[in-house]
Amino acid sequence: MKRLLARVFGRERKAVAFDQALLDVLVGAESESGQVVTPETALKVTAVLRCALVIADSVATVPLKIMRTAQGRRQAATDHPLYDLLHTRPNDVQSSLEFRETVALHMVLTGNAFVFINRVRAGRRIAELIPLDPARVRVRRHADRTLTYGVDGEEGSRDYPADAIWHLRGPSVSGWLGIDLVGKAREAIGLAMATETAHAKRFRNGVQVSGVYSVADPLTPEQYSQLRAYIDKSHAGIGNAGGWFLLDRGAKWNPISMTGVDAEHVKTRQFQIEEICRALGVMPIMIGYTDKTATYASAEQMFLAHAVHTARPWHRRFEQSIACQLLTAEERAGGYYPKFFDAELLRGAAKDRAEYYMRGIQAGWLLRNEAREFEDMDPIEGLGTPLTPVNMAIGTDGAPARQKEQPSDGT
Numbered sequence: 001m002k003r004l005l006a007r008v009f010g011r012e013r014k015a016v017a018f019d020q021a022l023l024d025v026l027v028g029a030e031s032e033s034g035q036v037v038t039p040e041t042a043l044k045v046t047a048v049l050r051c052a053l054v055i056a057d058s059v060a061t062v063p064l065k066i067m068r069t070a071q072g073r074r075q076a077a078t079d080h081p082l083y084d085l086l087h088t089r090p091n092d093v094q095s096s097l098e099f100r101e102t103v104a105l106h107m108v109l110t111g112n113a114f115v116f117i118n119r120v121r122a123g124r125r126i127a128e129l130i131p132l133d134p135a136r137v138r139v140r141r142h143a144d145r146t147l148t149y150g151v152d153g154e155e156g157s158r159d160y161p162a163d164a165i166w167h168l169r170g171p172s173v174s175g176w177l178g179i180d181l182v183g184k185a186r187e188a189i190g191l192a193m194a195t196e197t198a199h200a201k202r203f204r205n206g207v208q209v210s211g212v213y214s215v216a217d218p219l220t221p222e223q224y225s226q227l228r229a230y231i232d233k234s235h236a237g238i239g240n241a242g243g244w245f246l247l248d249r250g251a252k253w254n255p256i257s258m259t260g261v262d263a264e265h266v267k268t269r270q271f272q273i274e275e276i277c278r279a280l281g282v283m284p285i286m287i288g289y290t291d292k293t294a295t296y297a298s299a300e301q302m303f304l305a306h307a308v309h310t311a312r313p314w315h316r317r318f319e320q321s322i323a324c325q326l327l328t329a330e331e332r333a334g335g336y337y338p339k340f341f342d343a344e345l346l347r348g349a350a351k352d353r354a355e356y357y358m359r360g361i362q363a364g365w366l367l368r369n370e371a372r373e374f375e376d377m378d379p380i381e382g383l384g385t386p387l388t389p390v391n392m393a394i395g396t397d398g399a400p401a402r403q404k405e406q407p408s409d410g411t
Helices: 002-006 022-025 046-060 081-087 098-112 186-205 221-234 260-281 294-325 328-332 343-345 352-364 368-374
Strands: 062-072 073-076 110-122 126-134 137-141 147-155 156-161 165-169 211-214 254-255 336-340
Touching: 002 098, 046 098, 046 186, 046 260, 046 294, 062 081, 081 126, 098 110, 098 126, 098 165, 110 137, 147 165, 156 328, 165 294, 186 260, 294 336, 294 343, 328 336, 352 368
Parallel strands: none
Antiparallel strands: 062 073, 062 336, 110 126, 110 165, 137 147, 147 156, 211 254
């Protein structure tokens, strides 16, 4: 096992011939702003870093289980080998959260994630899932449309067949290799890097003052020192804010505000945040950026939009990949399937949840014990039977039962 891991995770990267698409992802290219954008350098832009972590968090923190449908009922398949790997511990080093976080970051930053599948028992049972550095993996597509994966390790490069590598793809044009989202957003990210660098150099080398105090006649060094001491003592600091400024000798005070160039520079940096969020499909509010028009009600809808339009597509992408590459056709036919329990992303306030549970229980489509399970509470005996509203009872012939006629007052 140690020799196998040594081949997969080499200490030093060997010189290999990369496919051009992957070479562009890993080495990067220079943007028009002069910045070289790679997955590593892109993470230095806080908007990219936070967008990537938001997506990774939505994949890593939501429970993922292998489920089984049998006789019309769904239940967790705790006896399946993949259940513990995906839900708790995929390998000897990582927890399930850490593993999924790493894989999701690889997908966001490079468009692809590669996981070595360690199989035992004649190659059928999956014992470990080990994420690979995308920089060490080359994908080759053959004339018969099969894929092989070259993995660069300490003892050289080794080719693996498709069933030995779990290849998770992001959005894809070719169908077999994911799009490099960071590369497609190279100009937006490069401009953000350039403006941040320019801003930092300005504060390092420039002189920033709040105003200019000018006098009519030249000052001697002694007079300058006295004037400077007077201003620092009487007008500098928060304790002197709002006080009167007494001027003599024909002096004038000219305050300096932000110039138009300064304002446009700040605007450019703000706009690049929106551009990066647009490219990576993350709502700006999720990375701590919002405009002044956002309200509490609109923010709630933005959080809902994130759950529906950002988190859920990534969940379904993972589920489909697991079903196709980790489950066998016999297991799928036997009712096994992966499931992200992402309903918790839609959890509202306690009052909203209480109203939701109450309506579901009273209407009969939600069990009281199911509501307790949603709140991480133990079931109670007798609360596993659905309630049926009296005005919606079903008759013995399958038709709605009619209410018994009430006797008149004269009988």
